[in-house]
Amino acid sequence: MTGGLAHLLLSPVSALYKREITRRNAKFDRGEGVVTLDRPVISIGNLSVGGTGKSPTVAMVVRTLRDAGFWPAVAMRGYGSGKTAHGSSDEADEYRALFPDLPIVAQPNRTLGLIELFGTEAGERVDTVVLDDGFQHRRLARQLDVVLIDCTRCPLEDALLPAGRLREPMDSLARAHAVILTHAESVSDAEIEQILRAVLDVKRDLVVAVSEHAWGGLDVSGEDEPMPMSWLAGKRVVGVCAIGNPGPFFEAIKRNAGEVVGEIRLRDHDPYRGATVERVIASARDADAIVCTAKDWSKLRHVEPARWPVPVVRPGLVLRMRTGERELAELIVRAARAGVE
Helix, strand or coil: CCHHHHHHHHHHHHHHHHHHHHHHHHHHHCCCCCECCCCCEEEEEECECCCCCHHHHHHHHHHHHHHCCCCEEEEECCCHHHECCCCCEHHHHHHHHHCCCCCEEECCCHHHHHHHHHCCHHHHCCCEEEEECCCCCCCECCCEEEEEEECCCCHHHCCECCCCCECCCHHHHHHCCEEEEECHHHCCHHHHHHHHHHHHHHCCCCEEEEEEEEEEEEEECCCCCCECHHHHCCCEEEEEECCCCCHHHHHHHHHHCCEEEEEEECCCCCCCCHHHHHHHHHHCCCCCEEECCHHHHHHHCCCCHHHCCCCEEEEEEEEEEEECHHHHHHHHHHHHHCCCC
16 A cells, blocks of 8 residues: 555544544643642653654753752653563663663553652652653643654654654644754754744744754673774674664664665564564674664663674764753753742
């Protein structure tokens, strides 16, 4: 079935979906079913399914809060399909590796998980919550809604589920406080400006930041210290990932490696079962390295090191703000302080 035909056939279902989204949002707008915690909540979310750069953005928000003297917890749904070999969420493992001293809550009922955390000794110190993928999780009241828009997947050219990738229409940005345009490095200035105008048409006083994703060093299996990006230069590599939007990841590999001899693109949160691991190993027989994301490595690290024919490389992802960094940081700290004023 072609994309155009599929869109045509699914459009009536998308209309029903929009009606349900409108009804649901109206209920939450009235405050029905909303739970307010005794600590401020900062939500990082998006309008669409798939990867928009939430993980590095959540990490940036956590660091901003830590620098300002706060002690945040991170809460997420915890995807069943993204379980690691020891049964935890791949995204939760990624955050635990970045922030080993902070509480990470990963369960479908995030509100209940946070309330349970607050009743423990570890939760007593928590003074702020960062909600991963929280824009649609409206049951939990928040002081700040930050919405990410992937510039490589312009929402102006998309449709609501299931005909498209949008969870909500653009006008839902009216309830956001800030928007971050991500993956700016992969599109033209004209495309960024088009999205920016559309965002501000919805809400003129939104804080809007523009960011790009870059690699800042390499974690290489078998090496005790991070390696510079030059380590990849001239090498033949196989890229593998199970993320929502793999395009920018593979573009970055091509920019930094000598030659890409293989690409394995798996569905978002793939669990990397035995057959998939064997496929990855076999694909690298004639390569110099395998390149994957930190999220993928959380599900591959259980493989016996001797089974890898080449080093496995995990680039360190850095979120760089082109514009709006100061305004966004001020908004984050102000929201956190709302709970102590």
